[in-house]
Amino acid sequence: MMTFKRIKYAVKSALLRLYSRHICPPPTDAKKIPVIINNFNRLTTLKRLIASLTSRGIDNIIILDNASTYPPLLDWYKECGHTVIHLEDNLGFKALWKSRLTKNLYRKGWYIYTDSDVELAKDCPDDIIERMLHVMTVERPSALKTGPSLLINDLPDCFANKTDVIAHEQKFWEHREGDLFRAPIDTTFALYRPMSGLNRSRAAESYRLAPPYALHHLPWYADSANPSEEELFYRQACTQPTMWTSAAK
Numbered sequence: 001m002m003t004f005k006r007i008k009y010a011v012k013s014a015l016l017r018l019y020s021r022h023i024c025p026p027p028t029d030a031k032k033i034p035v036i037i038n039n040f041n042r043l044t045t046l047k048r049l050i051a052s053l054t055s056r057g058i059d060n061i062i063i064l065d066n067a068s069t070y071p072p073l074l075d076w077y078k079e080c081g082h083t084v085i086h087l088e089d090n091l092g093f094k095a096l097w098k099s100r101l102t103k104n105l106y107r108k109g110w111y112i113y114t115d116s117d118v119e120l121a122k123d124c125p126d127d128i129i130e131r132m133l134h135v136m137t138v139e140r141p142s143a144l145k146t147g148p149s150l151l152i153n154d155l156p157d158c159f160a161n162k163t164d165v166i167a168h169e170q171k172f173w174e175h176r177e178g179d180l181f182r183a184p185i186d187t188t189f190a191l192y193r194p195m196s197g198l199n200r201s202r203a204a205e206s207y208r209l210a211p212p213y214a215l216h217h218l219p220w221y222a223d224s225a226n227p228s229e230e231e232l233f234y235r236q237a238c239t240q241p242t243m244w245t246s247a248a249k
Contacts, residue, residue, distance in 0.1 A: 024194040026110045026137070030129040031058050036105055038095055038187060039116040040066040041234045043073040045218045050082070052120035058129065063116075064102060066090040070233055090239055093187045107195055114189035121151060121214040128213055132191040135180065135207060142205050147190030148215045149173070149181060149208040160224035172208065181208045189215055 027033060035053060039046055050061060063084045068074065077084045091098045096106060096113055105111060112129070120128065132146045140146070152169045155162045172183035185206045222231065 024109050026133055030133045032060055033110050033112060033129055033133075033191070034060045034062050034105065035112045035114065036062045036064055036096055036102075037114055037116050038064050038066065038093060039068065039073075040090055041068045041070040041073060041237050042116045042230075043070060043076060044228070044230055045117040045119070046073075047076075048119045048218065049114070049116060050080075052124075056120070056124075056126040056128065062105065064095055064099075066092065066095055069237055070230065072230075106192065109194050110191065111194075112189065112191050113187060115187050117218050118188050118215045119218055120148070120189075121212065121216055123212045124148065124214055125212060128209075129191065131209060131213055135209070136191060136193065140180070140205065140207055144196055144204045144206055145185055145190040145192045146180075146207045146209065147185045147188065148213045149211055150188060150217055151211070151214050152220075155220050156223075158223040158225065159220055162220070165220055176210070177207075179210045181210065182206075183208045188217065 035058060037046065037049065046063070053059070053061060061082045063077070063080075063082055065077070065084055065086050067087055067090045085101060087095060087099055087101065093115065096102050106113075110133070112132075125131070128148065132148075135146045136143050150169060150172070152166050152173075155165065159165075173181060175182040183206065184204075185208060190206070222228075227235075
């Protein structure tokens with residue numbers, strides 16, 4: 001028997017599916033779907049993420065800055081050539097859906113939302129966005145969002161939380177359906193339907209693509225004993241810690 005949450009999600013999913021198919025269909029060129037990057041005081045990982053996108057012909061990039069204070073980052077914004085939306089306050093990972101300045105970014109069309117500390121894996125195919133879109137329009141039309149898988153099989157021993165990360169992430173590799181894994185996605189690079197947002201309900205249908213469509217979560221590859229000056233600045237200024245940021249302090 002379906003629970004109330006599942007019934008509620010099924011109705012919402014059906015409405016979003018109709019809206020995203022008939023009112024706000026995806027562009028014919030999937031690479032034109034905007035990639036919205038949530039950033040706070042990260043420069044090195046942000047540049048690596050953007051490089052991994054632009055090298056695949058993905059250049060419709062919008063940076064949503066959470067009131068960063070890192071001087072080299074602020075200088076880089078002036079010359080990066082990408083749209084940067086500066087928020088007055090740090091609204092955390094939900095900034096896209098919290099800020100009045102950005103509500104039209106997700107209400108008017110399909111979009112990709114991601115943290116700034118990830119990078120498409122080297123062998124991730126160039127058609128990553130087309131693949132995610134195909135999943136959501138053809139293979140799993142009820143899906144709320146779809147994204148690449150997060151690699152955990154190559155984490156270095158110098159990362160102090162390696163064992164904890166692997167233990168936490170392993171369960172997301174268990175429920176395989178062909179080339180997909182039925183697993184939740186937070187804000188680590190995912191394609192969303194118009195009008196949809198972050199949904200952590202177990203009833204929400206989301207998928208991670210099997211490799212080679214994969215991501216590196218870059219802080220997992222850092223030498224924990226020798227944090228960079230930039231990383232130390234980030235930790236000291238962070239007022240919206242994530243699970244692993246808290247563990248690193």
